Amino acid sequence: IKYNTASFVTSAPDISRLPADTGIEVAFAGRSNAGKSSALNTLTDQKLARTSKTPGRTQLINTFELDADKRLIDLPGYGFAKVPIEMKKKWQKSLGEYLQKRQSLKGIVVLMDIRHPLKDLDRDLIDWAVGSEIPVLALLTKADKLKQGARKAQVLQVRRELSNLEGDITVHAFSSLKGTGLPEVAKKLDEWFLG
């Protein structure tokens, strides 16, 4: 699949207002600042994704289309300390529903900074995805920040920590800066989109 053909379709204020639940979609999620926008931009070779860096602002869910029945979904970043608890709860509820009910969702890419992966909300998200039988691609971002030995050790450690979950989970190091892991991401997405 040529990911550089992706084009912006729409921004939805919440999950209930996403495009019709047809075809196949792959969602990208991660703590704010994890490198999600950079990863989407690297994958699509475009400046598609921007992030609102203002904590607590209403964050939109952006949809990008590869063709009429293939979509990339850019979910709002989570983990802002200053977001009111009610907003956090509302978001968790709708995210849980999305993972459970969205027929077209064939995989979720979870982006985590390689230097501090598997924070509580990352674990929650991965747990929910596994519980909903959604395959997970965990990308350890900003891999260029670690030397090769430390990078490999971190990938192995995350794989080990997730190995007790009975789910379809793949873990790779990724760097938007260097292109590390990009072929592996494209391969996994092709698998999800093409079945």
Ligand code: GDP
């Ligand atoms: P988002 O909030 O998850 O969308 O994160 P962004 O993509 O906006 O990235 C957050 C910060 O991390 C920015 O300052 C990026 O320049 C930086 N960043 C993202 N990806 C990489 C990477 O692969 N390597 C390095 N060194 N920095 C990165």
